[in-house]
Amino acid sequence: MSQTTKIAFIGGGNMARALGEGILASTSSPQSLVVLERYEQAAQVWRDLGVDVLTTPNEQLSACHVWIYAVKPQDMQQVVQVTKPYLQSDTLVISIAAGLEVATLEKWLNHPYIIRTMPNTPAFVRKGCTGLYATPAVKQSDVILAKSLLQSVGIVTQVEQEALLDAITGLSGSGPAYVFLFIEALIEGGIKLGLAPEEAKALAIQTVLGAAILADQSDVEPAQLRQNVTSKGGTTAAALDYFKQQEFEEIVAQAMQAATLRAKELSTQLSKAS
């Protein structure tokens, strides 16, 4: 990314901060960012990072080549309306809103250069993953720019079909919450088995962290890694048999489908908004 490329976050909440901190670390220049944020507490976090905060849209947005829309899907139409007057003809618009189709945003903005993405919160620790869909109108140099911004917080997967972003939402966008739920369940389970809460927490987190790093760094598939833990007639087999009886994999698949379906429902609702 060129040191002169200015980026605006429209909405400076949770996900914007995860992305923004990574971008700041890679550019080491708070002047490269501007944030539009109406909520004082969220705005102050950016000011503390040395970033200019706008509480209402103004010309500073026009000076930014990249706009990253990072408000809740339900707030998108309103924020598009108030920011649109500052859009330049060549602005690269990136949306991270779940379930908001490019066609809807194109219609609202009357603008062709749109990249839709689905990041996730591990971006906070530069271990994020982002699905990215670019319309054919977006210049290749802008696709490369968007990827390099998002790669500052993790890996990026570009998809050719926009609908796959809903699947990515069901897997990695919402996925950290599934993993946190699993960690919570391990902690609760450990406490029920007599461990102290702090012990259970440390062991649960380290187990998930260690297993994820092992899966990442190992040449063997996750299924084989699981088998490596599982002695015939041993303790792990007893636990896994119970998971199987309760159809754990089916539960995960159904949960992912529910998230993906919700993304599609949001798309339909938002596309109907005038």
Ligand SMILES: NC(=O)C1=CN([C@@H]2O[C@H](COP(=O)(O)OP(=O)(O)OC[C@H]3O[C@@H](n4cnc5c(N)ncnc54)[C@H](O)[C@@H]3O)[C@@H](O)[C@H]2O)C=CC1
């Ligand atoms: N939280 C997550 O794990 C992920 C969220 N997303 C998407 O990111 C988007 C943002 O989500 P979060 O960061 O979780 O929400 P958030 O609520 O933390 O942040 C949104 C921010 O936008 C601000 N905002 C809303 N309307 C505004 C306006 N008119 N002017 C100025 N500021 C305004 C709010 O004050 C808030 O601080 C959503 O569309 C969501 O679908 C995508 C991937 C993961």
Ligand SMILES: O=C(O)[C@@H]1CCC=N1
């Ligand atoms: O729950 C949500 O709608 C957002 C999108 C993916 C993660 N959080």
